[in-house]
Amino acid sequence: MTAEIICVGTEILLGNIVNTNAAYLSERLAALGISVFFETTVGDNPERLEQVVHQGLERSDILILSGGLGPTKDDLTKEIAARACGQKLKEDKEAMRRLKEYFSSTRLPMTENNLKQAMVPENCTVLYNENGTAPGMVIHEERGKEVILLPGPPSELIPMFHHQVEPILQKLRPGVLFSKVIKIDCMGESSVETEILDLIEKQSNPTVAPYAKLGEVHLRVTANADTMEEAKELVKPMVMELRRRFGNKIYTEEEDITLEEVLVESLAEKKYTIAAAESCTGGMFTGRLVNVPGASDVLNESFITYSNEAKMKYLGVKEETLNTVGAVSEETAVQMAEGAAKAADADVGVGITGLAGPGGATEDKKPGLVYIGVCVHGKTKVKKYQLKGDRQKVRQVTVSRAMTMVRLALCEE
Template identity: 50%
Template sequence: MKAEILCVGTEILLGDIVNTNAQFISRQLANLGIEVFHQSVVGDNPDRLLEELENGFKRSDIIITTGGLGPTPDDLTKETGAKFFNRELILDKNSLENLKEHFSKMGRSYSKGNNIKQAYFPKGSKILPNPHGTAPGCAIEENGKIMIILPGPPKEVAPMFNNYVKPFLKKYSSKIIKSKTLRLCGIGEGVMAEMASDIIKNSTNPTVAPYAKEEDTILRITAEASTEDDALKLINPVEIQLKKIFGINIYGEDDIKMEEVLGKMLTDKKFTISSAESCTGGMIAAKLVNYPGISEVFKEGAVTYSNEAKINRLGVKKTTLDKYGAVSYETAREMAEGIAKTSNTDIGISTTGIAGPGGGSTEKPVGLVYMGLYIKGRVQAKKFQYFGSRNTVRKRATMSALDWVRREILSI
C-alpha cells in the first residue's frame, strides 16, 4: 500500500518547531513494508487541509496526519477528516471519562474552554487512546482508503503509533523492511564509502547505505522480507563482512550512543576517569554524565578555560604555556596528567583548541584541537583538525575524545 504523511500546524511552516514526527513515522512505515510516497505540511486552515486530503487520497491509500487535535478553535483535523468522509462527529464516553480524570488530577475542570471537543470523533472511527496527553487519535477506513489522525507532540505520537497504529496497519502489509545500523567514529564518510564500495555497489537485498552525521558516520543495512527473522538472516552475513572491514572503527549499533558504550566499558572495568576541558567547555563531562551509574567511575570534570586555571587547577607549567601556547601537544599532555593525578583517577582526558569563529592563525587555524590522554601512568597527545561552526567543532572534538578513550581501553 502507498502512504503519505500530512503534518498539520502553522508553527511548522513558520519554522518555530522541527517536524520530527514525519521522520519517525516514515521509519516506522518502512519497517512495516509500507512505502511512503509523499510528505507535506499544511497550516491550521480547514480549506487547505481538505484540499490536501483530496489530493493525497488520489495518490495514496493511507494518509497519516499529526497535529490539530487540541481544544483550540484552529485545531480542526478531526473535523476536516469527518467532512472528507462525510461523517458526523460523535461523543465517545470513554474518552470523555479519561479527559475528566486527567483534568481532575490537575485540579482543573475539563468543561472549561473547548476541552470537551477532544472527546468527539468521526462516526465509526477506531479510537486510539492517548495516555500521554488529552487528545486521543483515531483511524477512519472507507472504500480502501485509511486516514489515521494522530496528535502533534512527538512524545504522544511515538507511543500511540507503536501501541495502536502499528498493530492496526500490520494486516495491510505482506512484507517488512528491517534495518541494522552500524555506528562509526574516527573515519569520514568518503573513506568509509570507499572501504565498503564493493559491498555497497553489489548489494541489492539487503542494501547498504553510508550516511554522515554531525558527530559520527553510519552504515545502514536494509533488508526486505516476509518476516523479521528472514530479514535478519539477510542482514547478518553483510553485517559480518562490514565488521571485518571496519573493525575497531565501529563503536556501536542502531541507536546506541558513544557515552553509553564508553560508560559501560569504564564501569565494567572499574576504570576511574576525570576530564579537563578548554575548548569543549564541559561537553565531555556532560556526555559521560548522560550514562546512568557513571558516578561509580567519573570523579571530576574541570573546565579550565584560562591559562590561569590551567596553571592553578591542573599544574600546567607557565613555561609550557609561554613556549608552546595553550593550544599545543605539550599543554594537552600536562592538562591530562594534571587532572588525572589531582583527581586520583586511572584516566585523564583533556582538550584545548580554537573553536572559532575567530582566534585562528596560519599556524593554528580555527578548528585545531589538541587532546591529551593519561591512562594508567602513560601520557599521550594528539592533534585534530575540524571544520564547521563553533558548536560543530566542539561536538566533534568531544566525540573524538570519548572515542580515543574507548580505543585505548580496548587495547589494554
C-alpha cells in the same frame, strides 16, 4: 507501499520550531520498508490543509499527519482529515474518560474546548495518548488507505508512533520485516558509503543504508521475508560482512544503545575511573557521561578549565606552554589530559581544548580547530580536528570524537 508525511503548524513555517517530527517519521518509515515520496508542511489554514490531504489520498497509500490535534480553534487536523475521508466525528468514551481523569488529577480547569479532543472519526482506531491529552487515530478510508493522525509534540508523537503505529504498519506490509542497526563512530558518512557502495548497489533483500548522525554514522540492514526467522537469517550474512569491513569502528549493534553508554560500560568492566578537563566543550563531555545510569561508578570528578589560569591552577598546565604554543595546541591538550588524571587520581584522563568559534580565531587557528588528548595509565595520545559548523555543532562533535578516542584506547588495553 508508499507513505506521505504532512506536518501541520504555522509555527513550523515561520521557523519558530524545528520540525524534528518529519526526520523521525522518515527514518522510521524507511526502517519499516515503506517508501516516503512526499513530505509537506502546511500552516493552520483549513482550505490549504484540506487540499494537501486530498492530494495525498490520491497519490499515497498511507498519510501521516502530525500536529493540530489540540483543543484550540486553529487545531483542525482531525476535522479536516475526517471530512476528506467522508466521515463524521463521534465521542469516544475512553478518550473522554482519560481526558476527565487528567484534569481531575492535575486540578486544572477543564474548559469547554477541551471536550473536542475526545471526538474521533466514525471509522478509526484510536491511539490513546500516555503522554498528553490529545489521542492519535488511524482513519480507515473507504478505498483502503490509512490516514494516521499524531500529536505534534515529539514527546507524545515518538512513543505513540513506536508503540502503537509501528505494529499497525507492520501488519499492512506483505510479509515480515526485520531490521538491524550498526553504529559507527570513527568515520564520516561519505567514507562509510564508499566502503559499502558495492553492497548498496548489488543487494536488494536485505538492503543496507547509511544514515548520518551528529558525530556518527548508522547503517541499517533490513530484510523482508515470509517469517521473522527467515528475515533474521537474511540479515546475518550482511551483518557479518559489515563487521569484517569495519571491525572496532563499530561501537554497538543495539538500536537504543548510545556511545556514552558503551563508554561507561567499558570503563566499568575494566574497573577504570575517568576524569575530563574541558575548555571549549564547557562540561558537555562530562554531561553526556552522567546521563548514563551507573556513571558514578566510573566518574568521580571533572574540570571545566576555560581560562589559562584555571588550566594552570587545577591541571598543572605549564605557563610556558600557554605562552609559546597557546591554549589551543597539542601540548596543552596532552597536559590537560594528564593533569586531569593526576588531579582526580583516575585511570583515564581526557583533555579537550579548541576554538568553537568565532571568537579567538587567528590566521593559523581557524574556528573549529580542536585538540583532544586521552591519557590511559600514563600513556597519552592526542588528535587534531578541524571541524565545521556553528559553535554548538563544533562542541557536540568534539564530545563525540573525544568519546571515540577513549573507547578505542580502552580497546587497546
